[in-house]
Amino acid sequence: MMVTDNYNNGLLRDSKTPLVIDGKLKALPIDSELSWEDFERLIVRLVRYSLSGTIQNSFQYGRQGQKQYGIDIVAFNAATADTFVLQCKHVKTISRGDITKWIREFLTGERRKGVSKYFLCTSFSIETDTALVDEWKEAAFSLFEEKIDSALWDYGELQSLLRYAEPVVLELFGEAAAERFCVRLEPNQPTEYPVNYRQKFAHRLDSSLIFENLTCRLDLLVPNDKQQIVSALLSFARKDLNGITLGIDSDELMHWLQWRAHAQEIDSRPYAIPTDNKERWMLSTKHARLTLSTDELSHLDWILKEAWNRLLPVIFANEAKWQTMRFKLIEHNYNRDSYALVSVHRNLWSIILDFAWEYDFANGDSNWHIFDAAPGMLKVYVRNRRARLEPGYHLMMQAHNEVGVAGPWDENVVLSWTPLSDFDDQAEAVGPTKAWDAEYTHHWIIERLIPTVIEWHQNKRMANNRWVSFKTRDVKKGSSSALGSSDLCYSLAQCGSRELGRNINDTTAIRCAVSQMQSHFNGGHKDVPVDIALTRAVLKLSKRILPFVSLPDEHYIRGKLPLNPKLALADGLEVLASSDQVMATRQWLDLSLRCLSAIIDDVDELPPSELGHAIDELIPIWRQLKEDLLCSVFRQ
Structure with missing residues (x-):
């Protein structure tokens, strides 16, 4: 390029002399000089360097001759449970259909489970071929549908990454190449955020939901078949908060999430208090307080709203299986929740247990011989198919003392329902012929069991021909009144129906x-x-x-x-x-x-x-x- 001296300082003494700039090398010979082994080694080094804030370990997957299921390199982060896989294609050309074939090989392989992100790494320039670019977009969408993020490291992208990865180039191509190719950045100034989290990132991992948004991260434990428990850990990327994790209990978390989901104006957040500095907020939990910037609070706002949108369907799905919405959770019992269904007179509960002893499954084959008699517990069980019930347990019910202020009439106990599990502690299948849900159990107790027990007791009579004495009351609890054929029991349902209509x-x-x-x-x-x-x-x-x-x-x-x-x-x-x-x-x-x-x-x-x-x-x-x-x- 010819540059003339238009200045008076005489830096260019001869305006006709071309100014020659010894620029950087345009590219490294990754497409021709490297063997496929060296190409994979290059990708491993580049992963460790470029993703150092995201991964903890990376290594080549398998050895020559082993089945690799479309995977050449694996990288993971144990703390975040992220697993990245990289497929390396050191080829001279790529034809239409190759990318689709490679992605299909990976998605149908045995090692795709648990993968967070897939990288296609190739020494060929895909970006210069519009047909291949379109094919990659389709492949990326296929991965997205399987909840797997994707990235393309082709020839051009690898050159860009290596330009700022001097240690990698120095190791694999030598000092002269590093000097001529790499761009050396000025040493980083001290930063408030050494490493940021991913922006607006959400991921489901078994019983956990993970949310990240630049400066904040929330690890959310979701409810399951065993227990309705929600809790979370909140972390921040800011340097002075490094290593600090806030635990948020179920009550506080659900308050935050539900408030954030419905709030029209978010300035009155229950989790953030304004300070004298308009750019600072006080994050307030039951056990800790932290000062956050406006940006950090905004990032947290997004996380809480996204967490609600992801958590609520999980809660509704669990409830739809066990049908517990109308009943109050009263305790966690042996890692399983118990819900209050019905309140009955203590003497009636004793008679119900007597009925179960007489109609133990081993004592007959009528439609009421469906109990596995046990002290203090009502168990519905059949060894063989009977009364439309499949073999196995269908209900295990216990009685609890009523809570609240005691009165002279408080002679009732609360019958609770608990989800059933098998010997491996896995939730049983639910249905009228299988494990009973809360609604079915509630209806069966009130409409079938108690009337039958009362009639059985009246017909049986005691040896002295006297009816067991009850102190009864006509009770209305919430929306329910005295039910069944007597006022000896009443429903504890919190509303009259599951659905309006x-x-x-x-x-x-x-x-x-x-x-x-x-x-x-x-x-x-x-x-x-x-x-x-x-x-x-x-x-x-x-x-x-x-x-x-x-x-x-x-x-x-x-x-x-x-x-x-x-x-x-x-x-x-x-x-x-x-x-x-x-x-x-x-x-x-x-x-x-x-x-x-x-x-x-x-x-x-x-x-x-x-x-x-x-x-x-x-x-x-x-x-x-x-x-x-x-x-x-x-x-x-």
């Missing part, structure tokens, strides 16, 4: 459902916001039902809601539903449900079309109630 076929049923929802939102989870759309829907529904009420309790409704006194009741509800006065709080939803309940109480009967519309409007609120009940298992 089931068993709702008249105005009385929907009146009961609204009352249950109002009672729920007046109670727990007050520290978690709700979607403002739920409250608006209740207000609009109230306005819609008003025409079916001859004389609504207008004084009560206006006392609960800030309605415009100049407007008629229906108009006031409509205006309020669209106004900025409505807030995303449970108190607002509670008050709105109270008013809806008052209106429905004065309705004789809604037309079927309006009944269906009301159910549709209330389903999202019921879904929030269901979410709260599932989360309450972890917030005890």
